[in-house]
Amino acid sequence: MAFVVFEGLDASGKSTLIKSVEEVLRQRNISFTTTREPGGSPLADKIRELILYPGDEIPCAKAELLLYQASRAQHVDKVIKPAIDKKEWVLCDRFTASSIAFQAGGRGIEVNEVKKLNEFSIDGNEPHLYILLDLEVSESAKRIAGREEKNRLDVEKTEFHEKVRQSYLSQAKEDPKNWLILDASKPTKNMLLEVISCFEERNYL
Ligand code: TMP
DSSP: OOEEEEEESTTSSHHHHHHHHHHHHHHTTOOEEEEESSOSSHHHHHHHHHHHSOTTSOOOHHHHHHHHHHHHHHHIIIIIHHHHHTTOEEEEESOHHHIIIIIIIITOOOHHHHHHHHHHHHTTOOOSEEEEEEOOHHHHHHHHHTOSOOOTTTTSOHHHHHHHHHHHHHHHHHOGGGEEEEETTSOHHHHHHHHHHHHHHTTOO
């Protein structure tokens, strides 16, 4: 089994790639759980709504970070850990690296504070692999503009998203053993081939 996390800017194509990976696992009779953050369990989904659509009172940066972490702790306890215990694969759309990219990189919270909270929330359930769908901010913005529904983070300034992208790239550079960087301007089928060969090299498949 493997616990694989997909990360990247909004509209980088994570959901479509995850669907293609699911298809590969299905063809090989591999059981898996697909999940996402923020959210992933009923309570964590309620926290997701609070974070992304808070109404009139916008959470301050620290409250926002803690809401993501509350969602994560619940999600790990109720969904991810049980799947790992059953030896299922876990495909997760965003995880701890998003908090480092958005709350430390984007919002400017001290990175070690975010890392400490990540550790506290995941309780040792570390992913085996992070897959970064790297995309130019301008391309991500173009794709988001075509969407009907936009959340609070989608409409942040270009500068914010640039910091998020740079944080992802430096996280991947600092820990190359655990990261695969994909060029998300390429078609999904090309990215999928890279993902499968990475899984094979790591003996996941
Ligand atoms: P998404 O589910 O459409 O990707 O939206 C979730 C948004 O939340 C996205 O803009 C990234 C952001 N986010 C954070 O800022 N920190 C986090 O820890 C996570 C998991 C997501």
